[in-house]
Amino acid sequence: MTDRRSLASGDILARRYELHDLVNERHGSTTWRAHDKILNRNVGLELISSADPRADHFLQAARESTSVTDPRFLRVLDLIEDEQRHHLVVREWARAFPLDQLLAQSPLPNRRAATVVAEVAEAMAHAHERGVYHRRLTPHQVLLKQSGAVRVVGLGVATALAPVGHQDTLSDLQAYEQLDVQALGKLLYACVTSRWPGAHIDGLLAAPTEHGRLLRPRQVRAGVSRDIDTIADRILGTPPRHHETPLRKAADIAHTLRLSGEDDDVHDDQPSLAGASSPDLLRLDPVIVPGGPPPGLEPPRRRPKAFEPAPPTTFERGKQKARRAAKGDRGLVLLGVAGALVILSLLGFLVSRSGNHAADPIDQASPVRVLPVQRATDLDPQGDDGRENRAQTPLAIDGLPDTGWQTSTYLGSADLGGIKDGVGLVLDLGGLREVDSLRLRLEGAPTSLVVYAADQDVDRTPRSRRDLTSVASVEAAGSDASISLKSGVVTRYVVVWLTSLPEVEPGTFRGEIKDVVVRGRS
Numbered sequence: 001m002t003d004r005r006s007l008a009s010g011d012i013l014a015r016r017y018e019l020h021d022l023v024n025e026r027h028g029s030t031t032w033r034a035h036d037k038i039l040n041r042n043v044g045l046e047l048i049s050s051a052d053p054r055a056d057h058f059l060q061a062a063r064e065s066t067s068v069t070d071p072r073f074l075r076v077l078d079l080i081e082d083e084q085r086h087h088l089v090v091r092e093w094a095r096a097f098p099l100d101q102l103l104a105q106s107p108l109p110n111r112r113a114a115t116v117v118a119e120v121a122e123a124m125a126h127a128h129e130r131g132v133y134h135r136r137l138t139p140h141q142v143l144l145k146q147s148g149a150v151r152v153v154g155l156g157v158a159t160a161l162a163p164v165g166h167q168d169t170l171s172d173l174q175a176y177e178q179l180d181v182q183a184l185g186k187l188l189y190a191c192v193t194s195r196w197p198g199a200h201i202d203g204l205l206a207a208p209t210e211h212g213r214l215l216r217p218r219q220v221r222a223g224v225s226r227d228i229d230t231i232a233d234r235i236l237g238t239p240p241r242h243h244e245t246p247l248r249k250a251a252d253i254a255h256t257l258r259l260s261g262e263d264d265d266v267h268d269d270q271p272s273l274a275g276a277s278s279p280d281l282l283r284l285d286p287v288i289v290p291g292g293p294p295p296g297l298e299p300p301r302r303r304p305k306a307f308e309p310a311p312p313t314t315f316e317r318g319k320q321k322a323r324r325a326a327k328g329d330r331g332l333v334l335l336g337v338a339g340a341l342v343i344l345s346l347l348g349f350l351v352s353r354s355g356n357h358a359a360d361p362i363d364q365a366s367p368v369r370v371l372p373v374q375r376a377t378d379l380d381p382q383g384d385d386g387r388e389n390r391a392q393t394p395l396a397i398d399g400l401p402d403t404g405w406q407t408s409t410y411l412g413s414a415d416l417g418g419i420k421d422g423v424g425l426v427l428d429l430g431g432l433r434e435v436d437s438l439r440l441r442l443e444g445a446p447t448s449l450v451v452y453a454a455d456q457d458v459d460r461t462p463r464s465r466r467d468l469t470s471v472a473s474v475e476a477a478g479s480d481a482s483i484s485l486k487s488g489v490v491t492r493y494v495v496v497w498l499t500s501l502p503e504v505e506p507g508t509f510r511g512e513i514k515d516v517v518v519r520g521r522s
Helices: 055-065 099-105 110-129 170-193 226-236 250-258 314-325 329-355 390-397
Strands: 017-026 029-036 041-049 076-083 086-092 142-144 150-152 369-371 375-379 423-442 447-454 468-477 480-500 503-505 512-521
Touching: 017 041, 041 055, 055 076, 055 086, 099 142, 099 170, 110 142, 110 150, 110 170, 110 226, 110 250, 170 226, 170 250, 226 250, 369 423, 375 390, 390 423, 390 512, 423 447, 423 468, 468 480, 480 512
Parallel strands: none
Antiparallel strands: 017 029, 029 041, 041 086, 076 086, 142 150, 369 512, 375 423, 423 480, 423 512, 447 468, 447 480
16 A cells, blocks of 8 residues: 555645645646635645656746746746645636636627637737747636636646657747637637537537538627627638638737727628528527626726727827828829838838848847747868758758758767867858847757857858857757857857767767757847
8 A cells, every 4th residue: 555645625735835625637737726824815736746757847837937927827926846745836816707607607798708808819929929838728717807807827737748758849839829829719709609619618519510611600699799700700710701811820819809899789690590500509599688797797897907998009090090191182192202202211221231231129128039040051161062961951940850950970989080170050040139049959969069159240151160159068968958048149140060979870970950949039
């Protein structure tokens, strides 16, 4: 028998957190409502067994999620290792109602649905800017407080509980972002229909389809505004109807929802579906008027200003004025003036680029993000032909885990057979960027390398190390190397210079860079 006992209500962890209620158990982790006896407040505890292979990754993912400071996410307050054989993540606790409980009673009004999803979309946009993704956004993960405030839970949980050893590539991160964007569209759909597109989730019935295509919200329930109907289709439509522009960014979804119309004068212009093949459409269900709105459905009159529709921006007001001014003959005059200004601006831009090739100034207020690499090429100044498998260099930045750039094969010793100081891969960022860190996926181990940055006035691909400055070095790196650079490194060209290669066969040495991700500011 084992002396290990499961945690129970009343247990005290870390001499301060008293467990009260078990909220859920999923994917090997548990969530509890607990009471902080020192600060006299409720907190949420996420626990995973310290023997679980994912335990260290569980804490690391929680640390990375702290870079997202949007108040709509419940903050991480503390991280505790190996407490009663568990790793703990301590988060804020919000007294609120999950959105799925409200939708089980009735859909939200149009304006309220747009506001709730816009809040969630703005929060997700902030997370995406910092490279953090939710990946499991459903109505149960959205909380509505009595004041009308919106809170999002579960950020980073899917990443924390991912299989051990999985390394996210650039294509994986792009897929995670689109997964969150699709979830925002499904959340908007569910808010106005109480149906979830694609499956039964959180107690909500699956949204109906016709000939394999999802029915639009206005076809499912009468009274849905045209704006919300169109926005949902622009997110979920494949492709959207009427050649509408797809919405593929959380920030674009939030902005579009903030500008959507009110509930006034909503008329049903959809054809009757009385003879449709789906027998469970809400249009055919009896209309039930609830005795009163559930908490958070209709928040009090004095709501925080953050939840009011955003007023038109200066740009939007100026655009409206320009449209009014462009009527009649004045429009032709304005068009001619605008054309002349565009030509002058283009000439000025070309002159400035010919005199100074420097990129735009770095925005120090912008967040650290993945920087796109415009081009990769080899650097082999000591080679006979100055080339090192140049045709393979694009494979190091294609985001595919099974392809990469290989060096030539060297015999005798790991230091390139003693015939060269090293060979390198040059990464062209397309302009001056402030580079913060690199992540390399290498084949074989160990690999030693040096990271160089070209001087700011270098505007051509380096063919030697003359104008390069060393900004980081790694000895005996494994197959996955995360490299932080010196602060304030501003450059267009980053060089990964391999100085020692792994052994692929007895006495034979070859290096390979399978993937490169550069992070920084632009």
